[in-house]
Amino acid sequence: MKTLRDLFLEELKDMYDAEHRIIKALPKLAEAATCEKLKAAFLGHLQETKGHVTKIEKIFKSFGETAEAKKCQATVGLLKEGDEIAAENKGEPTLNAALISAGQKVEHYEIASYGCLHEWAGQLGNKEAGELLELILDEEKAANTKLTELARTNSNEEALLGGDKDESDNEASDKQPADFIPGVRPLQSSWKEKAPLI
Numbered sequence: 739m740k741t742l743r744d745l746f747l748e749e750l751k752d753m754y755d756a757e758h759r760i761i762k763a764l765p766k767l768a769e770a771a772t773c774e775k776l777k778a779a780f781l782g783h784l785q786e787t788k789g790h791v792t793k794i795e796k797i798f799k800s801f802g803e804t805a806e807a808k809k810c811q812a813t814v815g816l817l818k819e820g821d822e823i824a825a826e827n828k829g830e831p832t833l834n835a836a837l838i839s840a841g842q843k844v845e846h847y848e849i850a851s852y853g854c855l856h857e858w859a860g861q862l863g864n865k866e867a868g869e870l871l872e873l874i875l876d877e878e879k880a881a882n883t884k885l886t887e888l889a890r891t892n893s894n895e896e897a898l899l900g901g902d903k904d905e906s907d908n909e910a911s912d913k914q915p916a917d918f919i920p921g922v923r924p925l926q927s928s929w930k931e932k933a934p935l936i
Contacts, residue, residue, distance in 0.1 A: 743801070746858045750797060751808035753851055757790045758807065760844060763817045767841060770824045773834045776888050780841070783881045790877070793870045797859075800866045816844050831900050834893035838885045845882040852878060 764787065768780035798805040820840035827836040852875040859867040 742858055743862055746855065746862060747798075747801065747803060748808065749851060749855055749858075750794060751806050752810045752812075753848070753855070754791070754794045754798075754805060755807035756810040756813040756848070756851075757787055757794065759810065759813050759817060760787050761791070763820065763844075767820065767824070767837055770828070771834055771837050773888070773892060776834055776837065776893065779881070779884050779888060783877075783884075786877045786881065790874050793874055797867045797870050800864055800870075812847055813844065816840075816847060819843070832897040835889060835897040838889045838893055842882055842885050845878055845885065848878045849875065849882065 761784065764780050764784040768777045768784070771777045771780065795805040820837075820843075823836045823840045824833070827833040852871055856868060856871040856875055859871055
């Protein structure tokens with residue numbers, strides 16, 4: 739019969755493999771990005787990810803186990819999709835928005851996985867593992883927030899405008915409705931009228 743400890747260690751092996759794969763992928767994402775802030779975000783998270791590997795090794799040790807990886811099929815798939823997105827949008831004004839999308843899919847997977855591991859560590863009474871997992875989880879959430887900010891302040895609008903940076907701020911503001919939110923497509927007025935109130 740499998741125990742919660744067994745489940746915890748299996749998931750930890752999965753994430754150990756995932757982090758090693760992400761370490762290899764982040765420099766490629768940074769290289770593909772044309773936005774300097776996005777490049778910096780990917781490279782900054784690369785350093786954090788290397789730290790996550792070290793933390794996971796400490797977590798294994800706290801359970802009296804040696805660090806071991808098990809192929810993370812989810813991360814393999816997400817990173818493959820990221821490569822495809824980068825290739826399909828290369829040279830296009832949508833590139834940075836697409837790279838952020840690929841990055842956030844990985845972050846959301848990690849947040850879900852580390853959230854479960856953190857809860858299980860608490861159930862198993864391993865305070866050291868819980869604290870280390872909380873640190874990793876906080877960094878993954880911060881990385882996701884940073885990507886959201888970059889999407890909203892630059893990349894989504896760049897994709898929406900087709901990369902046209904020749905418009906002045908005044909010209910752009912004249913064309914925007916009063917309730918314009920960068921990175922969010924406004925609803926069509928006809929749709930608004932027909933949409934039911936919830």
